[in-house]
Amino acid sequence: MIWLAWRQRRGAILATAAVLAAAAAVLFLTGRSMATTFHADGLAACIANLDGAKFVPVSGGCQDEAQAFAARFFPMRLLGLTAFTFVPLVIGVFWGAPAIARELADDTVSLVWTQGVSRRRWAWTQLGCVALVTTSSVGIVAALATWWYGPLNAATGDRFQWLIYDQQGLVPVGYAVFAALLAAFIGAVTAKTVKAMALTILGFVLVRFGIAVYLRPRFMEHLERTYPVVTERAPNRLLGDWLYGGGGPGVGAVFRANGERAMGGQRICPPADTACFADVGRGAYNLELFHPADRFWTFQAIETTIFLAMAIAVAAATVWWIRHRRV
Amino acid sequence: MIGFRLDGRSNVVPYLQLVDQVRQALRTGLLEPGDQLPTVREVAESVAINPNTVLKAYRQLEHEGLVEGRPGQGTFVVRSLAGPSLASHAALRRSLHAWLQKARDAGLEPEDIEALFGTTLHAFEQEGVA
């Protein structure tokens, strides 16, 4: 049965490998160019000098060099954002939607289910195969993306941000496997590949949105950070913390010395610039809720596990459907 | 090896058609004692009929003592239907051949010969009844 599952996909696997090879070449060339510049422009050295400091001078924490780097490669970032975002869904649906739908539509199941393999074994093998090719293809892309984003992450501190976080590390594989098995399930129920693709895209977007916006911030308890408005040092944004909130909409908030909330956002004022802190007072402070950068991989692991668990549940539902309802 | 054919439009049931064809072959000497009949499978496949029909036919022939089924080997002819008349068949065939030659020389076509034979045979039979 495993042989059959692979043989059915042989053409698609070869085509995917070719596309991946081409994509890898592009990623390698562009990534290497960014990495070279990252080092040549001295940004790498500058950041290394910061040595992971949580607070850096307001101007002198490599901000200018970083901004210049980010601006220079802005088109690249845009490209990456658009391309990498869709990879898990597209690849997942590509492998998953036709897996069962096509066999039901072509009625090849009348052949294979009367040839000595039980529906249960057939279904688990097909789904396992889908999961495996999805993991492999998206895994390669995710690994490349993680490497590719290295310099950009360092220069922007955006690694933990929505969409950027979603494109690197482990989560793309989790998303893709979930998308693939969801597509397989819908395909098993509707027996129509295109319908399965459409409904999967819809369902996937809803689930992804829900988890990213409502669940992800709550994976762990936030940390709180306060620091004065009047200061010569500010949090090192290049570390890549995920700023979440500050007791109100928007990232962070400014409080007066008496604890009254003055406004949302952040205010940094050089000590000499009295006009800057006139409205909030010298004792004002900034409050931020955040997840520190070093939680990135933990969050990635948690989210990937959630999606894999959902994927397995959907797979089990698919097998149940095929065995009991597809009669 | 004898080949069978089935006349779908005949009133005779298939298995009896097969039996008749074997008997005919025995009569004309096409099959002789010791000859092997085609296997049930071969007949079923070549004529495209149910093998049970062939089995039925072979059983009937066995019942009549004409053939014998040997397990693991096949079905073999054990008795001839030719009989003493076989010798006179040869003589009849020769005189028939001579007559046909005469008919041809007289300018008769094969259809004319068949028609002449048919009507004469019919009249002959009628005489026999009367």
Add this chain to the structure above:
Amino acid sequence: MSVALETTGLAKRYGRTWALRDCTLSVPRGRVAAVVGPNGAGKTTLMRLAVGLRRPTRGSVSVFGQAPRDDAESLARVGFVAQETPLYRDLTVADHLEVGRRLNGDRWDSTSASERLAKLSIPLERRTGELSGGQRAQVSLTMALAKRPDLLVLDEPVASLDPLARRTFLAELMGEVAASELTVLLSSHVIADLEHRCDYLVILSDSRVQVLGDVDDLLASHAVFIGPADGPVPDGVSVVTSQRTDRQRSLTVRMDGPMRSPRWASHPISLEDLVLAYLGAPGAGTLPGPEGST
């Protein structure tokens, strides 16, 4: 187990429509059983129920005494070819044989499968999507036969074949039945194909079993009676259909015993005419009585 296929009150409903109702039949082992009937009469449903591709709404079906189960042992005994002879279009013929070999283990007869295809000149390296309808049907049949089933179920196997391909297919099938103790259940629209090949008959009409029995018994107990246009019908017959001109009537009847009637000439009936008669007379039916006689 002397009964190959047995159903009791078998019924199947799709949504609100009953595809099969009240189906009780029993096909003895070693028979070539034909299932005939108009489109939508339930032939495909019956066959799919028999091989476990559908589950009954009511009643039961058993193959060699067991309900079709979703496990290898149960699946091994039955071979099935669906009406559209579905195959994996992108896979070659050789790939299909490999699939059969891997899925069926010891029961798969690789040698006879390749020999069969070679005899039919079917190229092993060609994708099945590129084969003709007749070749696909032969590949499908080969797949079903090579697993050495005890029951072979064929749904309209020759529907899309040209006359020569049909003849070849049916001849091969008869050969296979002769070679092993195979029971065959096949459906067909072309009754003439079934003549002299089937020895058991099931006529389905309007989702129910209309006629059931041994072909020899059915042909022996039915006849065509030709007689005067007016006047009484002979005693001791059940009339299935009746056709009349102004001068004479032609009745297709079932005889309840040996009989003779001076005013009626009786002729034996062909299987095709028997089936057509019953299909044209939905109210009539011939089912085995309690003793199993028609």
